[in-house]
Amino acid sequence: MHPASGPQIVKGRSMKRRTILVLAMLGTTAGCGGGSSAPVGTGILTGNWQMTLQKSDSTLKPKTQSGFLLQQNDTVTGNVSLRATSCSGIGGVTGQVSGSTVSLSVAPTGLLVNLSGTIGSDQASMSGSYAILSQGCSGAGLAPETGTWTANLLKPLNGGFQGTFTSNRVGDLQVTGKVSQSQNEGSSSAPLAGNIAVAGYCFASASLYGSISGTSVVLSMLDPDGMQIGQVIATSSLDSKSLTGTYRVLQQTGKPPCGSGDAGTVTLSF
Numbered sequence: 001m002h003p004a005s006g007p008q009i010v011k012g013r014s015m016k017r018r019t020i021l022v023l024a025m026l027g028t029t030a031g032c033g034g035g036s037s038a039p040v041g042t043g044i045l046t047g048n049w050q051m052t053l054q055k056s057d058s059t060l061k062p063k064t065q066s067g068f069l070l071q072q073n074d075t076v077t078g079n080v081s082l083r084a085t086s087c088s089g090i091g092g093v094t095g096q097v098s099g100s101t102v103s104l105s106v107a108p109t110g111l112l113v114n115l116s117g118t119i120g121s122d123q124a125s126m127s128g129s130y131a132i133l134s135q136g137c138s139g140a141g142l143a144p145e146t147g148t149w150t151a152n153l154l155k156p157l158n159g160g161f162q163g164t165f166t167s168n169r170v171g172d173l174q175v176t177g178k179v180s181q182s183q184n185e186g187s188s189s190a191p192l193a194g195n196i197a198v199a200g201y202c203f204a205s206a207s208l209y210g211s212i213s214g215t216s217v218v219l220s221m222l223d224p225d226g227m228q229i230g231q232v233i234a235t236s237s238l239d240s241k242s243l244t245g246t247y248r249v250l251q252q253t254g255k256p257p258c259g260s261g262d263a264g265t266v267t268l269s270f
Helices: 013-029
Strands: 047-055 063-072 075-083 089-098 101-107 111-119 125-134 145-154 159-167 171-181 190-198 205-213 216-222 228-236 242-249 262-269
Touching: 047 125, 063 089, 063 205, 075 101, 089 111, 159 242, 171 205, 190 216, 205 228, 216 242, 228 262
Parallel strands: none
Antiparallel strands: 047 063, 047 145, 063 075, 075 089, 089 101, 101 111, 111 125, 125 145, 159 171, 159 262, 171 190, 190 205, 205 216, 216 228, 228 242, 242 262
């Protein structure tokens, strides 16, 4: 899944304090619905989920939901982000598990999404039927709606990586680094932090700060002074062993080939 949006790249050192403040907030309140109390979730549904919702009798691209669930005994809570064009939003999750049967309700603004189905034998997938009911969303034609849904559990994105930046200006550049994913708090996303090194480029290394929700990953690259120098927007594999996407580097005056900025694709293996 490609993120619908991500942190906007900030230009100018006059915005340094704002960048640092935003990153600090990310580390404590990533996503919506996170609380200050310790998360509770030891059941098999606890984790980061990527979901697709396919409308009945439709060939249109499926809607997607992504976020973190917490299961304690037979109770499920959490938050997910629904991407449904005119009625997108983040909704709290409530649900129940009984054996391999699961029922979930998601309540983004103006909608109610009810999902019922079964947990796969691998305990890392779910599938079933859904119904979307309108609770005030102005998106014409979105609700009521029925269809089928599937979901996959992602492993945490942790560890060292290596890979390639394919620059629009200079071609392939070798990169290495590491990323760690913060504890599941039942929010719609979880913070990521780490570092990256790029051989023979306009910057040698950078700190990484960002977030993951389902397969969607957004990472800001910052210099030693905390200024944003670029951004990576990527999609994770379900086993969290690879990332693919795009990157952008801000203007780096006097540092070719990024004198007027650069962009390209990125492929990382963990």
